[in-house]
Amino acid sequence: MLSAKAYAAHKAKEALKPFTFDRRDPGPYDVVIDILFCGVCHSDLHQVRDEWGFDNAYPMVPGHEIVGRVEAVGSSVKKFKAGDMAGVGVLVDTCRTCGSCQEGLEQYCEGVIIWTYGGVEKQTGKPTYGGYSTKIVVDENYTLKISPKLKPQEAAPLLCAGITTYSPLKHWGAGPGKKVGILGLGGLGHMGVKLAAALGTEVTVLSSSSKKKEDAQRLWAHKFADMSDPKSFQEYAGYFHLIIDTVSAQHDFTKYMDLLKRDGTLVLVGLPATPPSIVPFALTGRRRAIAGSQVGGIKETQEMLDFCAEKGFGADVEVIPMGKVNEAFERMLKNDVRYRFVIDMASLKG
DSSP, X not given: OEEEEEEEBSSTTOXXXXXXXXXXXXXXXXXXXXXXXXXXXXXXXXXXXXXXXXXXXXXXXOOOOEEEEEEEEOTTOOSOOTTOEEEEOSEEEOOSOSHHHHTTOGGGOSSOOEESSSSBOTTTSSBOOOSSBSEEEEEGGGOEEOOTTSOHHHHGGGGTHHHHHHHHHHHTTOSTTOEEEEEOOSHHHHHHHHHHHHTTOEEEEEESOGGGHHHHHHTTOSEEEETXXXXXHHHTTTOEEXXXXXXXXXXXXXXXXXXXXXXXXXXXXXXXXXXXXXXXXHHHTTTOEEEEOOOOOHHHHHHHHHHHHHHTOOOOEEEEEGGGHHHHHHHHHTTOSSSEEEEETHHHHO
């Protein structure tokens, strides 16, 4: 077994604190990764505080935006070698046989998805622990290649925030000639803006904070709409082909549906803790749709990582030591981060 240091929540709503546990010994198809950086996702906060009503097990080691250096590989591994930079996203295994898995859409596996944390390992039957730790062991088929063109700390949030916005942009055809609104400019939203712009789309940031206008422009947005001003809803009525909704707080979906063109779609990637409501006529009047999207499969995630490397950008990050993670959670609740916290694991290894 491989000993790992970590920070874990030992009970729901309890602060994270030091935790030591054993990773499994690598099998023939496994990659052992020495974790260098791990992003702090808003879903980590929801999970450790048991706000989604899942049957969570504790201790829980969060973290699914993982970048590190390959330390060792199993005897049958072909895709990685010691010294490579590698990444791990939100899932570490699936059934591999269902239609979705066969299509490279593992995030919609119809069997059992093994989440990077909060799941149960096939190999051991023990809980999966995430990236707020010094190392991880993952099957090579669920491990991503990280280009040397990407800074590892900026690449880490791409494993969730990046792919969560890239996947719906690609699926709903964002590109030249399309008008896309990014609702919310936080960890997810700032990546949505960068990716949509890099895909050649006209991008408008929809934000209730006028203070973010300058950041929106810096992040390559073409327009900024202050949604705290009712006139913005009139100005942009029927304007967008697609809106990516990254907001995790409760908000009025009906008002934003009215910003879509006929046949436009609002895609949810933010996850409010309370069920949303919507006036049906907002959908039927112009054949508009509301949809959801969940991260991306391994192939598409690799495509996104390679796209970002080619275009030369990652996430905007604030790097913190592990000892500041509880403070980071509190700051996230206040939207006091521009735009993603990333933990430097060197602070845990000393």
